Amino acid sequence: xxxxLKNCKLNNETVNILIKDSIFYYIGKNTPDADTEYDLKNxxxxxxxxxxxxxxxxxKQSEKEDWTSASNAALRGGITTIFDMPNTRPPTVxxxxxxxxxxxxxxxxxNYKFNIAATSQNITKLIEILDTKPEDVAALxxxxxxxxxxxxxxxxxxxxxxxxxxxxxDLPVIIHTELQKCVxxxxxxxKNPTVKEHNFMRNRECSxxxxxxxxxxxxxxxxxxxxxHISTAEEIDIIQNNKNKCRVYCEITPHHLLLNENVxxxxxxxxxxxxxxRTEKDNKRIMQGINxxxxxxxxxxxxPHLISEKLKNYLETPSGFPGLETxxxxxxxxxxxxxxSLKRLTELTSEKSAEIFKLKKRGQIKEGFFADxxxxxxxxxxxxxxxNFKTKAKYSPYEGIxxxxxIVMTFVNGKLKLKSKIL
Ligand code: DOR
Ligand code: ZN
Numbered sequence: 001x002x003x004x005l006k007n008c009k010l011n012n013e014t015v016n017i018l019i020k021d022s023i024f025y026y027i028g029k030n031t032p033d034a035d036t037e038y039d040l041k042n043x044x045x046x047x048x049x050x051x052x053x054x055x056x057x058x059x060k061q062s063e064k065e066d067w068t069s070a071s072n073a074a075l076r077g078g079i080t081t082i083f084d085m086p087n088t089r090p091p092t093v094x095x096x097x098x099x100x101x102x103x104x105x106x107x108x109x110x111n112y113k114f115n116i117a118a119t120s121q122n123i124t125k126l127i128e129i130l131d132t133k134p135e136d137v138a139a140l141x142x143x144x145x146x147x148x149x150x151x152x153x154x155x156x157x158x159x160x161x162x163x164x165x166x167x168x169x170d171l172p173v174i175i176h177t178e179l180q181k182c183v184x185x186x187x188x189x190x191k192n193p194t195v196k197e198h199n200f201m202r203n204r205e206c207s208x209x210x211x212x213x214x215x216x217x218x219x220x221x222x223x224x225x226x227x228x229h230i231s232t233a234e235e236i237d238i239i240q241n242n243k244n245k246c247r248v249y250c251e252i253t254p255h256h257l258l259l260n261e262n263v264x265x266x267x268x269x270x271x272x273x274x275x276x277x278r279t280e281k282d283n284k285r286i287m288q289g290i291n292x293x294x295x296x297x298x299x300x301x302x303x304p305h306l307i308s309e310k311l312k313n314y315l316e317t318p319s320g321f322p323g324l325e326t327x328x329x330x331x332x333x334x335x336x337x338x339x340x341s342l343k344r345l346t347e348l349t350s351e352k353s354a355e356i357f358k359l360k361k362r363g364q365i366k367e368g369f370f371a372d373x374x375x376x377x378x379x380x381x382x383x384x385x386x387x388n389f390k391t392k393a394k395y396s397p398y399e400g401i402x403x404x405x406x407i408v409m410t411f412v413n414g415k416l417k418l419k420s421k422i423l
Pocket of ligand 2: 301
């Protein structure tokens with residue numbers, strides 16, 4: 001099966017791309033024969049987005065999201081590979097539960113891998129999984145604080161053991177760096193809190209101290225640490241200063257880049273997320289971190305919950321909101337505003353994740369690589385209306401925001417999985 005994409009704009013050049021089965025077979029000026037042809041009329045093509053940070057749910061929380069709804073949301077967002085997080089019901093803490101998840105994930109329409117939980121209780125079970133040399137495991141996931149209802153690790157010796165395992169099996173540890181005791185300390189200071197106090201209660205100090213701690217331990221042990229959803233200016237500074245001293249990688253989310261606590265006036269609990277939305281100063285430093293090379297990747301932290309749960313009062317409502325469909329349009333809007341280049345964006349959303357998590361022949365549009373590809377139109381305008389989302393979580397702190405730059409087609413392994421009306 002051959003598919004020809006004619007007149008693609010790739011790195012500022014107009015080329016034809018021939019996909020044979022699941023692979024980019026030819027990229028250049030020739031016009032080879034194919035079974036199917038699309039004239040892209042000079043629309044830009046970028047590598048399919050790789051998102052290392054997605055909460056698919058399913059299993060006992062399929063009312064919040066399942067592999068079909070998550071896949072459809074990903075495709076709408078130009079995302080072709082996702083890594084599923086382990087804080088599911090049941091949690092991905094042993095081979096039996098991983099196997100349950102593997103069964104469910106067979107319905108996925110995108111590429112996927114699993115991040116498996118590393119806790120104080122499951123070390124033996126974790127080793128049991130890793131000893132099977134699983135090709136579908138991307139990383140270990142370590143929480144240093146409770147965030148909804150995950151298990152967390154709050155002592156140094158267990159963190160070190162987990163880092164040693166990470167080193168032995170050469171798998172990165174993805175870390176949620178907020179520290180539990182610190183969160184408890186600040187939370188206890190507020191009586192009758194609302195979401196406006198969320199940023200104080202899960203205080204920036206808790207993220208900063210957690211980041212310092214894991215960097216110091218990774219220096220000792222030498223494993224790869226991938227710090228998820230970095231939210232503060234201080235952490236960007238710390239990571240920048242330690243980049244050459246240990247194997248630390250920095251993930252940011254679109255919401256910590258583009259939103260801050262000011263949005264909570266309007267968004268209310270829809271904007272409750274961990275780590276919390278911080279301040280404008282943090283947004284600016286994260287943007288700077290994108291351009292100075294400190295930030296390595298962008299993950300969505302797609303964290304769907306029922307809208308009925310998100311309408312509960314602050315203390316009862318779970319943290320998190322959907323992000324698969326909004327991430328790339330929001331980021332393309334930033335490219336249009338010249339806050340960073342399209343090239344830098346594709347490094348952050350595809351190339352670097354493929355490198356950190358060792359995805360073979362993915363993350364770039366190159367002959368011989370898997371044909372995961374997203375066609376974009378930088379001039380197409382949009383307005384975020386959660387009622388139109390493909391995810392089951394039809395709410396968003398971005399509701400009503402407008403911008404420019406959208407997804408037109410999404411190809412996964414050479415197959416067209418999404419096509420917008422405009423082409
Ligand atoms: O806001 C969040 N939601 N942060 C997390 O760490 C977990 C996530 C979830 O699973 O809902
Ligand atoms: Zn998460």
